[in-house]
Amino acid sequence: MKEIKNDVLKQQLINQSDYKERFSAEVLEDTRLFQVDAGGYIVEEGQSPVWLFYLVRGRAKLYATLPNGRVSLIDFFSAPCFIGEIELVDKHHEALAVQAIEACWCLALPIKQYRATLLNDVTFLRHLCLALSQKNYRNIVSLTRNQSFPLNNRLAAFILLTQHGDVYHEKHTQTAEYMGVTYRHLLYVIAQFTHDGLLLRQKSGYVIKNKQALISMAKEMAPNHSFSDLFN
Template identity: 40%
Template sequence: MQILTAEARSYYLEKYPIDDFFSFDIDQFLEVCKFEKGEWIFKEGSFPDTLYYMIEGKAKLYMTHKNGKVSLIEYLEAPLFMGEIELLNEARYTKGIQTVTETICLSISQACKEKLLTDVLFLRKLCVFLGEKATIMTSKYTQNQAYPLENRLAAFIQLSSDQGIYKEKHTEICEYLGVSYRHLLYVLAQFCDEKILEKRKNGYHIINEKRLAHLAQEIQ
């Protein structure tokens, strides 16, 4: 993680103002930081002392089960809070969050934790965020039942690609989308045959964004 310079800080705070999230002056508790692609924002099992608000980028949320198996739970995309449950003390240890792209976050120190937990304006904002988050998670599970893989995979590729390239692990995505390895490979091959994707050494390149977007929009 890199704390950005005063100049970059001013740029991002002007571009993504969050003063209206709080009823007190948050500036003294706030930093703007950058995570490189593949960097861990939270390592699983840690207890974060920072609340992050992602303003640019994408990340993956992981969980390790008792049997040692690691599952991809959710793709995270700006704007969103990270570490909000830990702030509320509902979870002592966090799940793992790893960036998919270069990611810019506003970092809010828990030095102002008591102020945050008594700030009606902030808590109202957090409640709205948590409600929307729950709705999205419910929607994802119902989509797995209601739509064919072609639509769900198109939407997933849009979400997880970086600079027009999709290269997620097949086994991870099979579990996330609830499909067999064979079915996933079949649809990826179908997308290549239809010239939506092109398979190269560094991943699948999106060559027909319009067609991919059309398939994804079926479930939006």
């Protein structure tokens, strides 16, 4: 992660993301701009974030290392959204890892300096409550889909959400756990996708060869989702 000292670009991203409208307090003077490459960490696991991030471009994933050493994929973030808001509200909360799926751009405020201000900012708290309720609703919908749709549809959506540069390369063990299926079942469906020409296996992962087929399967489960917007 690196800080980008470009006031013109920062102001452009502030305007495009409605960042200023998320606060009633004056925050622009201390707002910084950071860029995180694909695979880089916005938040390191177990390290309390120094910044309250507002993701304005890009996608990221949230995961945790369990006591038995297994890595569990938990959720996905898409711009625009706050990252680090739980640690802002509860400074004793142990941070989970947030890793960029693609290049991410974040506006940021120093948490220590702004904690008291933001926790008394009605506008910020209203937006935060709305964001948390939407996240909770999304998790409920995801659980319902896992119980109601076959793996083909769910895996198609998962591949679209996690691909970067038309390449899917998530670890099979983490994917199987996140999808709630056996490792063997996951490999069977991926092999079927490969056989049908949707994916092409390479050393770097699986190249997406038929985006429209994956989008069609994913939309059977989530018709209102614009999966095509995930591709650059």
